[in-house]
Amino acid sequence: MTQGHIRPLGARTRANWIRLRTMILLRWVAITGQFIAITIAPLVYGLQLELGLCYLAIGVSVIGNLVATFVFPENKRLTEQENLAMVLFDLLQLAFLLFLTGGLHNPFALLMLGPVTISATALSLRSTLLMCAIAIIAVSFLAVSHLPLTTETGEVLRIPQVFVFGHWIALLIGIVFTSAYSRRVTSEIHSMGDALAATQMALAREQKLTDLGGVVAAAAHELGTPLATIKLTSTELLGDLADLPELAEDAALIRDQADRCRDILRDMGRSGKDDLHLRHAPLEAVVFEAAEPHLYRDKQVHFNHHSDDEARPNPPTILRKPEIIHGLRNLIQNGVDFADHNVWIETDWTDKDVSVRIMDDGRGYPAHILGRIGDPFMRRGSALRAKGERPEYEGMGLGLFIAKTLLERSGATLRFANGFDERHKGQATGAVVEVSWPRSTIAARDGDDPVPLGQNRRIPV
Numbered sequence: 001m002t003q004g005h006i007r008p009l010g011a012r013t014r015a016n017w018i019r020l021r022t023m024i025l026l027r028w029v030a031i032t033g034q035f036i037a038i039t040i041a042p043l044v045y046g047l048q049l050e051l052g053l054c055y056l057a058i059g060v061s062v063i064g065n066l067v068a069t070f071v072f073p074e075n076k077r078l079t080e081q082e083n084l085a086m087v088l089f090d091l092l093q094l095a096f097l098l099f100l101t102g103g104l105h106n107p108f109a110l111l112m113l114g115p116v117t118i119s120a121t122a123l124s125l126r127s128t129l130l131m132c133a134i135a136i137i138a139v140s141f142l143a144v145s146h147l148p149l150t151t152e153t154g155e156v157l158r159i160p161q162v163f164v165f166g167h168w169i170a171l172l173i174g175i176v177f178t179s180a181y182s183r184r185v186t187s188e189i190h191s192m193g194d195a196l197a198a199t200q201m202a203l204a205r206e207q208k209l210t211d212l213g214g215v216v217a218a219a220a221h222e223l224g225t226p227l228a229t230i231k232l233t234s235t236e237l238l239g240d241l242a243d244l245p246e247l248a249e250d251a252a253l254i255r256d257q258a259d260r261c262r263d264i265l266r267d268m269g270r271s272g273k274d275d276l277h278l279r280h281a282p283l284e285a286v287v288f289e290a291a292e293p294h295l296y297r298d299k300q301v302h303f304n305h306h307s308d309d310e311a312r313p314n315p316p317t318i319l320r321k322p323e324i325i326h327g328l329r330n331l332i333q334n335g336v337d338f339a340d341h342n343v344w345i346e347t348d349w350t351d352k353d354v355s356v357r358i359m360d361d362g363r364g365y366p367a368h369i370l371g372r373i374g375d376p377f378m379r380r381g382s383a384l385r386a387k388g389e390r391p392e393y394e395g396m397g398l399g400l401f402i403a404k405t406l407l408e409r410s411g412a413t414l415r416f417a418n419g420f421d422e423r424h425k426g427q428a429t430g431a432v433v434e435v436s437w438p439r440s441t442i443a444a445r446d447g448d449d450p451v452p453l454g455q456n457r458r459i460p461v
Contacts, residue, residue: 018077018078018083018122019075019076019077019078020068020072020076020077020078020082021075021076023078023083023086024065024068024069026118027061027064027065027086027090028065030061030090030094030114031058031061031062031065034057034058034061034097035058037108038051038054038055038058038097038101041101045151046151046152047149047150047151047157048150048151048152049100049101049149050100050147053100054097054100054101057093057096057097057100058097060093061089061090061093064089080123080124080127083122083123083127084119084123084127084130084131087115087118087119087123087131088115088130088131088134090114090115091112091115091116091131091134091135091138092134092138094111094112094114094115095112095138095141095142098112098142098146099141099142099145099146099147100146100147101146101147101149102146102147102148102149102157102158103142103143103145103146103147104139104142104143104146104164104167104168104171105146105148105149105157105158105159105164106149109139109142109167109171110171110174112135112138112139112171112175113171113174113175113178115131115135116128116131116132116135116175116178116179117178117179117182119131119132119179120178120179120180120182120183120186121182121183121186125183128179128183131179132175132176132179135175136172136175139168139171139172139175140168140172143164143165143167143168223261223265227258227261227262227265228262230254230255230258231255231258231259231262234251234252234254234255234258235255237251237254238251238252238255279319279320279444280317280318280319280320280444281317281318281320282314282315282316282317282318283305283315283316283317283318283347283349283354283356284303284305284315284347286318286320286324286325286328287303287328287345287347287356288303289320289325290324290325290326290328290329290332291303291328291329291332291345293329293333294329294332294333294336297336299336299339299341299342299343300341300342300343301332301336301342301343301344301345302342302343302344302345303345303346303347304344304345304346304347305346305347306346306347306348315347315349316349316354316439316443316444317443317444318354318442318443318444319442319443319444321410321442323406323407323409323410324406324407324410324412324442326402326403326406327402327403327404327405327406327407327410327412327435328356328358328403328407328435330399330400330402330403330406331358331400331403331433331435332345332358333399334399334400334403334431334433335358335359335360335362335431335433336360338360338362338363338430338431339360339361339362339430340360340361340362340430341361342360342361343358343359343360343361344357344358344359344360345357345358346358346359349439350439351439352438352439353436353437353438353439354436354437354438354439354442354443355434355435355436355437356434356435356436357432357433357434357435358432358433358434358435359419359430359431359432359433360430360431361430362430362431363430364418364430364431365416365417365418365430365431370416370417370418373400373404373416374400374401374404374414374416407435410437410441410442411437411438411441411442412435412436412437413435413436413437414433414434414435415433415434415436416431416432416433417432417433417434418430418431418432419432
């Protein structure tokens with residue numbers, strides 16, 4: 001697609017966005033909870049704990065946080081390796097505390113899911129797999145080896161072995177499921193964010209090109225008069241300086257350079273001055289403008305403009321919005337890319353609606369993605385990859401997402417399908433996309449309240 005050079009940001013790049021201050025704050029919350037639990041357990045419940053080792057584990061976290069707070073600036077961004085090291089330390093520190101306080105007999109063993117979830121949402125897949133593996137090993141170790149929880153009377157607090165086994169299985173499943181679930185949701189959010197950013201870039205680029213064309217056209221128009229004056233004056237000087245060849249040569253040079261400036265500005269300003277007329281155009285003109293970059297490729301593009309409303313034989317004049325032109329251009333490019341020989345572009349309008357239909361004679365959209373067209377960064381299924389079916393669709397999705405987003409922003413409704421149209425002499429049409437707007441949304445001069453053209457206004461340059 002037009003935006004095929006845009007790629008989603010990798011997890012390693014995103015990991016570098018996490019601030020050290022955020023990780024320090026989360027660790028202070030964990031330290032506070034651990035300190036309260038270790039302090040209250042002996043006082044309220046009379047549990048006999050290895051308080052020295054427990055406070056040592058908590059103290060190491062406190063020292064690490066203090067060093068990070070005073071040594072590094074508050075706005076420091078952690079690298080992938082630094083993030084992994086911090087989360088891994090928290091996991092091992094928590095595992096050590098659980099070893100001192102009953103292992104899986106301690107209900108706080110559920111907190112082992114915390115560092116793994118953070119890794120799945122913030123770090124790369126490789127780091128997440130490493131965290132999951134270490135967490136599974138730690139949980140399995142705690143299931144068989146730990147210091148027992150004892151009361152002041154020497155009673156050992158333990159749950160039945162079958163519950164320990166169930167607790168172990170639940171934690172293993174929780175580690176795997178929570179990691180996969182968190183990573184999947186986070187990836188969807190990141191993909192959508194990347195695609196929306198790409199959409200904004202495409203729209204901004206189209207708007208800048210439109211604005212630039214207007215400024216250049218206005219400059220060409222406004223500079224025409226002074227350049228004509230320069231040429232006229234230099235021509236008169238050339239006649240008066242016939243007896244002074246050196247000065248006459250300079251006057252001739254001025255005249256020639258004025259002609260050159262005139263030609264350059266004329267070429268740059270062929271699109272005309274940026275007046276209100278250029279902001280409105282007939283429907284067929286806007287569609288042709290969108291399709292123009294793809295008319296001279298190796299596929300035939302056919303236009304068909306008709307109306308089902310006999311009272312309105314002429315196409316409506318619509319607003320030349322950059323999102324409409326760019327969105328249609330992406331859809332037309334998709335049709336040309338995947339067509340065998342022909343692409344049909346049909347426009348239709350009624351008293352209430354305006355629609356554009358784009359069809360090609362290719363193989364159509366793969367059935368497994370037909371319901372998900374418009375989602376960013378789609379991938380093929382492994383079954384189709386094995387068959388080698390529609391290799392062109394590998395990685396497709398961003399261009400159609402941009403087109404869909406831009407057109408919906410203009411008020412359009414899109415429908416994707418695979419179809420067959422008898423009007424094309426019995427030829428099957430592969431992919432079909434229909435874009436329709438309420439006529440009142442994009443009509444520029446129509447009905448009882450037309451948009452006035454007004455007067456041309458000079459653009460400040």
